[in-house]
Amino acid sequence: MRLRLPTEHPAEPPTGYKIAHPVLWQDGSRAGFTGVSLGGALPYGVVADAGCVYGRRHRPPARRCDCGFHCVRERAAAEALLCITEHRAAVLLEVSVLGAYIRFERGYRSARQRVRTMTVGPCACGAPALALADAGWGRPGRSALAATCAGCVRGRTPVTFAAFARLAGDGLRVVAAPGAEVLPGPAGAESAPAAGGPGSQAVPGMPELVAEAALLQARLDWFQTRLALLGERGPGGAGQG
Template sequence: MRLRLPEERPTESPTGYKIAHPVLSRDGTRAGFTGVSLGGALPYGVVADASCVYGLRHAAPHRRCDCGFHCVHDRSVAEDLLCTAEHRTAVVLEVWVLGRYIRFERGFRYARQRVRTATVGPCVCGATAVALADAGWGRPGWYGLAPSCAGCLRGRTSVSLASFARLAGDGLRVVAEAGTDRRAASDVPERSTPGRPKGGLAEPGLPTPMPPDLGVPELVAEAALLQARLDWLQAQLARLGRRRGGEAGQG
């Protein structure tokens, strides 16, 4: 006797939560995510279809396989995963579960998804993130990104949250989780200027060419990033001025 799973036909797409790492293409024209476990080597977009990571020809998700996208029912369960060391820089995704799915006690395994919202955590220093910056790792053709405040960019390739949402497309919303108060301006490390990676990505801290189709929310986010950089530069100039004044007094 062949066992069959009970069928569900919801009137609305179920909502789930998961964590993932944001990624940016080498040429800076596309943005997406990569998973933290099974299938993590394959970046995906806002709207994506699952396939069997073992190369089998069955449709995902298969009842006797682990393939398919995975998510949990409760947001708090997904947020708990951010406590592990390797997931500290991941973001929380709110997704619509589309197509065929298998329901489990804690979540879904499913065939197709749409990422609705990506919540970016604070910078490693604790301040609210204003950008996603090169995290020092990646996949072939993709840079891994991590949340960063303006003071911690330090010459790394970066993209503002609004620009990431625009590059990802399909109506993605990217929001920043509130962090702690920013460090004193005198404690912000000086910016280094390593060579830029190939592919046309703009150096952070400098104005980047704005496409003509940006809306008001995107422009506001870009202005906030530039203002944060300007505040940091003014603090550095003030610090240098105090240092020179002290040296002149000692002479």
């Protein structure tokens, strides 16, 4: 006798939460995500279909396999994962569970998903993040991004939250965690709509120029402060020689 799982027919797709690393395609034309565990080698977009990471020919999510998109039902449970050392640079995703799915005690494993919102935490130094920048690692053809503040971005090219949302497309909303700062996007929005979508009037390259101008201003303020301190100490002050 073959046991069958009970079938659900929800009026709306269930909502789930997970963590992931934002990634940027090598040519800068697209943005997406990569997982933190089993499916980390398979980057995905805002709307994506799951594949079996073991290369099997069954359709995810299979009962006797771990394939499919994993997520938890409670936001707090996903946020708790961000406390793990190797996941500190990850972002929080709110997703719609689509297609066939298997319900577990704490979450779902689904055949399809849509990422609705990406929440970015603080910079690694603890300061509020105002953009994303190269995290120093990646996957073939894709560079991982991490939250950064003006002081830590240095020579890396920043990607504003609005620019990431535009490159990811499909209506992704990018927000900063409570208390974090955000560089203004087109028309004062906290994230930009998908390129070519309704209400999209962003000038190509403008979010990046806004980010670089803000970061350069922050560096200039830092140098002016240092020069002022040197001036107060005078030519014969301590520390010379």
